[in-house]
Amino acid sequence: MDAIDALMTTRAIRRFTDRPVSDDDLQTCLRAAQQAPSGGNVQPQQYVVVTDPEVRAAVGALYQQAYHRYEKALPEATFDDDEKAVAWRRTRDASRHLADHLGEVPALVLFLQPIVPWGAADEQGHMDIGRLDASVYPAVQNFCVAARALGLGTALTTVIRIHSAEVLELLGVPSRPDGLPRFEIAALVPVGYPKGNFGVAPRKPVAAVTHWDRWGSKRA
Numbered sequence: 001m002d003a004i005d006a007l008m009t010t011r012a013i014r015r016f017t018d019r020p021v022s023d024d025d026l027q028t029c030l031r032a033a034q035q036a037p038s039g040g041n042v043q044p045q046q047y048v049v050v051t052d053p054e055v056r057a058a059v060g061a062l063y064q065q066a067y068h069r070y071e072k073a074l075p076e077a078t079f080d081d082d083e084k085a086v087a088w089r090r091t092r093d094a095s096r097h098l099a100d101h102l103g104e105v106p107a108l109v110l111f112l113q114p115i116v117p118w119g120a121a122d123e124q125g126h127m128d129i130g131r132l133d134a135s136v137y138p139a140v141q142n143f144c145v146a147a148r149a150l151g152l153g154t155a156l157t158t159v160i161r162i163h164s165a166e167v168l169e170l171l172g173v174p175s176r177p178d179g180l181p182r183f184e185i186a187a188l189v190p191v192g193y194p195k196g197n198f199g200v201a202p203r204k205p206v207a208a209v210t211h212w213d214r215w216g217s218k219r220a
């Protein structure tokens, strides 16, 4: 499909059919992920692709606990109009559904990043060149867009980080000799065929958030 169409219709998919996802398709998405840019071309990410039903179920149980704890801690949402309230409830219900069924999604892809010092320093001090995860999320999005082009749904999720230690241990991810983790989870992406249709998700208008040449200067 056309690249712009794939980009415009890549959105969070949280309800999946049981149809399996082929290794070939997963490999295509991983190759697309590997083509993403990274600072200094360090390519810091590792992928753990979980398709084994028992391992998926175990990751799913941890995700479920993490999500429900997170949802309980969210502040009460308030809205100025009904449309926003309905949209919020729809996202919450879909998020709950994913949390309660993550272990049944055909493939779970974990994007790991090493915990390493990042940046540079000289006699003037530390230089802020951006965070290491800025070199991982482009790969995550490439993966999701490639999946969309193949008719596969995905959602970039991060609440699993609440149970990082358990997940990393479950997957046999090595830690440092002193026992501290060597990796953190940048994202957990469920992959499967969507139950609904792909579509263009509502967003703020580009004009509302774009400034030309200087802050506040707008073009139609």
Ligand SMILES: Cc1cc2nc3c(=O)[nH]c(=O)nc-3n(C[C@H](O)[C@H](O)[C@H](O)COP(=O)(O)O)c2cc1C
Pocket (backbone or CB within 6 Å): 010, 011, 012, 013, 014, 091, 094, 095, 098, 155, 156, 157, 158, 159, 160, 201, 202
């Ligand atoms: C950094 C990040 C973390 C996210 N974490 C979660 C998550 O843990 N669980 C979840 O269901 N969705 C998660 N999402 C998905 C967002 O809720 C979703 O992208 C947003 O609501 C827009 O959805 P839409 O593209 O379908 O409109 C995350 C998205 C991002 C970018």
